[in-house]
Amino acid sequence: MSNFEPKLVCFSCRFGWGFLGNEAELSSQIKNWIPIICSGKLDTAHIVDAFKHGADGVLVLGCPEGECHYQDGNYEAKKRIYLLHKVLASYGIEPDRVRIEMSLDPEGKSIPKLVKTMSDTIKQLGPVKKA
Amino acid sequence: MVTKPKVAIAWLGSCGGCDEAVVDLNEAILDVTNAVDVIFWPVALDFKYKHIEAVNDGDIVLSIINGHVRNSEQEEVAKLLRQKSKLVLAFGACACFGGTPGMANFRTKEDIFNWVYRDSPTVVNPKGNYPQVKTVVEGKELTLPEFYEQVFALNQVIDVDYYLPGCPPPPNLIANAVTAVLEGKLPPKGSTLAPHKALCDSCKRNKTKPNKIAIKDIKRIHEIEASPDTCFLAQGVLCMGIGTRDGCGAVCIETNIPCRGCFGPVEGVADAGAKFIPALASMLDVQSDSEMKEAADSIDDLAGYLYRFSLPSSMLQKKRT
Numbered sequence: 001m002s003n004f005e006p007k008l009v010c011f012s013c014r015f016g017w018g019f020l021g022n023e024a025e026l027s028s029q030i031k032n033w034i035p036i037i038c039s040g041k042l043d044t045a046h047i048v049d050a051f052k053h054g055a056d057g058v059l060v061l062g063c064p065e066g067e068c069h070y071q072d073g074n075y076e077a078k079k080r081i082y083l084l085h086k087v088l089a090s091y092g093i094e095p096d097r098v099r100i101e102m103s104l105d106p107e108g109k110s111i112p113k114l115v116k117t118m119s120d121t122i123k124q125l126g127p128v129k130k131a
Numbered sequence: 132m133v134t135k136p137k138v139a140i141a142w143l144g145s146c147g148g149c150d151e152a153v154v155d156l157n158e159a160i161l162d163v164t165n166a167v168d169v170i171f172w173p174v175a176l177d178f179k180y181k182h183i184e185a186v187n188d189g190d191i192v193l194s195i196i197n198g199h200v201r202n203s204e205q206e207e208v209a210k211l212l213r214q215k216s217k218l219v220l221a222f223g224a225c226a227c228f229g230g231t232p233g234m235a236n237f238r239t240k241e242d243i244f245n246w247v248y249r250d251s252p253t254v255v256n257p258k259g260n261y262p263q264v265k266t267v268v269e270g271k272e273l274t275l276p277e278f279y280e281q282v283f284a285l286n287q288v289i290d291v292d293y294y295l296p297g298c299p300p301p302p303n304l305i306a307n308a309v310t311a312v313l314e315g316k317l318p319p320k321g322s323t324l325a326p327h328k329a330l331c332d333s334c335k336r337n338k339t340k341p342n343k344i345a346i347k348d349i350k351r352i353h354e355i356e357a358s359p360d361t362c363f364l365a366q367g368v369l370c371m372g373i374g375t376r377d378g379c380g381a382v383c384i385e386t387n388i389p390c391r392g393c394f395g396p397v398e399g400v401a402d403a404g405a406k407f408i409p410a411l412a413s414m415l416d417v418q419s420d421s422e423m424k425e426a427a428d429s430i431d432d433l434a435g436y437l438y439r440f441s442l443p444s445s446m447l448q449k450k451r452t
Contacts, residue, residue: 004311045405045446052446078420083427087404090237090434092451129451 006122009050010115012061015038015069018108029112040073044084057122060100138194139171143197143205149223150174152188154298191216193312199225200283204276213289224298229443233282236442236449240280245420278439284444294323298393301380325378327398330390333377336362345416349429362391374407402446404437
C-alpha cells in the first residue's frame, strides 16, 4: 500500500491553536482542518461520522490540561476519546486512528507537522478496513 | 357487505415478544379485529405467503412488521408486504433499529457459523456440516434461506412509513398507532409514533437526580441493593434513560432495572451509542488519567452496552474485518 495517502480530519480548538496565524494560509496546508470553539464541543458522533464518510484517522487538538477557556472542555474531550477508542475497537477500527494532542500553538505552525506525523502512523496501519 | 381494511402482521428475525405485545392488547384486540381484516399473522393464524401474493398491490392498508432482516426469506417477505401495502409500520426495536440480535454485527457471519456449528462446547459435528442454501438429498434438492453477512433494520431493506420502537412496544402506543391509521390521523411519513423527549422527562426518579451527576465507581445493577426511588445514575448505575426516547411507561425502571435503551435514541439522533459517549464521559467523576481509565475500563463491553438495540442502524453499522 505504498501509494496510500490517508484521509485525515483535524479538529482544533480556536483558543489554543492557530488563532494568531493566517487561517487561510494554514487551511491551504492542512486538508480537512476544522477549527472549533473548544475541543469539548466535539461530539464523538462527529468523529464517528468522519469514519462513516471515509476518514482514515481523526486528530483532535485541545488546550493543555488545566488551561481550558471553559474550565474542563479539553479534559471532557480526552475522556470521550478514551471511551470512543473502546467502541471503535469493537467496530474493527484501530484506536490509533483517533488521537488527542493537548498542547498550545497560537501561530498554528506545528499543526501541519502534527498532521503529517499522524498521517505517517496511519500509513503504517493502512486504510480503514471495509465494512 | 362492507369490506374491512386489510391488515397484515409479520415477524421476521424476531423472538415473538412483539406479537405477544399485540395479544397483550387484551380485549381491545377484539375492537381491532372488528374494525380490520387480519389477512396475515403467522404467529397466530394459518395463512401462507401465497395468500399475500394473491392480494392486489396496495390492497393491504397496514403491514405491521416486527423483527430484523438477516436472511433472504425475511427480505422476501418484507419486500412482498411493502408491495402489497399502503403503509408499513416498523414495529419494535428489531424492525426499527436492528434490535438486540443486531449486536451480532460485531461478529462476522464466519465467526457465528464457526461458533454455532463447530466450536461451541455443546456441538457434536464430526463431519463438519454447515448449513447450505442448496443440498441434494436422495436426488431431491432441499433449500434454506441465505444467511446474510449482517443484520439489517427494516428501513435498510424496504421503505418504511412509520416507526413504533420498544422491546416490545407497549399496548397503549400500539392502540394509538392502529387507531391513527384507521382514522387517518397520521403524522408526517417517517415519524416515530412515540414521544420525542428522553425517558428522564417522565421518570418518577427524576426529582432525585442531582444537578451534576458524578460517578466515581460504576456499578452494575446486581452489584448493589438499588434504592427503588432514587435515580440510578445517582447510585452509580448506568441508565440509558438520559438518551433514550420516552414512551415505554418506564416499565424497567418500575421493576428497579435501569433503562437499556430499547426505544432507541431521542428524536433527531442518528447514532445512539456515539451520542451517549459525551454524556457518559461527563458523568465520570475522575481527577486523573489513571482514575479515568479505571472507571472506563470497569465497564464490560462498552460497545455492546451503548448499542444494545441499535447497532445495525448506527452510523458504522458493523464490524470492519
